[in-house]
Amino acid sequence: MSLPRVFVSNHTVPETMYDAFGTSVEVIRNTEYDRASILKLLPRVKPHGLFWCAGVTLDKEILDAAGPQLKVVGCMSSGYNHVDVAELKSRGIPVAYVPSTAKDSVSNVAILLALAASRRFTEGRWNIEQGRWKNHFDAQWLLGQEISDSTVGIVGFGGIGHAIAKKLKAFGIAKLLYTGHKEKPEAKELGAQFVDQETLTKESDFIFISAPLNEKTRKMCNAxxxxxxxxxxxxxxVSRGGLVDHDALLKALKDGEIYSAGLDVTDPEPLNVDSELLKLPNIVITPHIGASTFRARNAMGNLVAKNILLGLKGEKLLTPLDI
Incomplete structure (x- = not known):
């Protein structure tokens, strides 16, 4: 009797994931991870499970190519804006994701960006490179903003938002606000106040975006x-680049409408090398490295594998996407 087949869309996934699968499935990995190669291979493989880790939209075309024997999809990401949830639901295919596995690594990068943006790291580095490091006795040189005693607003209080809030308490912030679909008990435990979006925007000294990208949140950070x-x-x-209108952000930073910004995600990705954002001194940009630690990636891959194994048996997934 042949083993169930699992198609891995990206050959660069952690090797520990293969250990998690063990010998109970046949794993076929894609060696290129672009859309064309995926569409070419899927009809040949006829997978029973999809391990999805690619910058490719999982849509009707992909699912048609996979075939009717497909039983489960596992996404190695906390976001799911690249997944056609309605199409999966119509086919009765359960899908798993990894909502909180990388919360520590992503929240650490969020705080790193907040500190770097508030303390003018980009501008400071430019001064070093251009030989303009002023004498330390110039008391007005490169003054920045303090995160201590500040009001912090968090948009989206899921696993990552909660981790950001919890860690920021150690910095002695004065006030913690958050907004989202509903009040969260875990937020109240941290002394966070549930407010509407406008209140958060107006009162916060630091605003962290950790909400999912969908049609309601797309370009919510606009002019x-x-x-x-x-x-x-x-x-x-640290969520998805599509939540921010980059043209509006560029203007706000140039005009001094806001002090600075820190982005781990952009739109598009990769960011164009000639982007005007890269020419600004008051922004810090990292190349979507929030979940890029060995520990986080291994945990993500292993969790996806475990979910797929459960789905192949028709059992309840550990971290199902609510569709």
Whole structure:
């Protein structure tokens, strides 16, 4: 009797994932991870499970190519804007994701970006490179903003938002606000106050974006959003680049409408090398490395594998996407 087949869309996934699968399935890995190669291989493989880790939208075309024998999909990501949830639901295919596995690594990068943006790291580095390091006795040189005693706003209080809030308490922040679909008991335990979006935008010194990308949140950080922020305010986005209108952000940073920004995600990705954002001194940009630690990636891969094994048996997934 042949083993169930699992198609891995990206050959660079952690090797520990293969140990998690063991010998109970036949694993076929894609060696290129672009859409064309995936569409070419899927009809040949006829997978029973999909291990999805690629910058490719999982849509009707992909599912048609996979075939009707497909039983389960596992996504190695906490976001799912690249997944056609409605199509999967219509086919009765359960899908797993990894909502909190990388919360520590992502929240650490969020705080790193907040500190770097508020303390003018990009501008400081440029000064070093250009030989303009001023004498330390110039008391006005490269003054930045303090995160201690500040008001922090978190948009999206899921696993990552909660981890950011918990860690920021150690910095002695004065006030913690958050917004989302509903109040969260875990937020109340941290002394966080549930407010509407406008209140959070106007009152916060630091705004962290950790909400999912969907049609309601797409470009939520737009010109109107920035006009309501303090001119000393700092925006940090570790969610998805599409939540921020980059043209509006560029103008807000140039005009001094907001103080600075820290981005681990951009739109598009990779960011164009000629992007005007890269020419600004008051922004810190990292190349979507929030979950890029050995520990986080191994944990993500292993969890996806475990979910797929359960799905192949028709059992309840550990971290199902609610579709």
């Amino acid at each position: 109107d959003f920035f006009s309501k922020m303090k001119n000393t305010g700092i925006l940090v986005n």
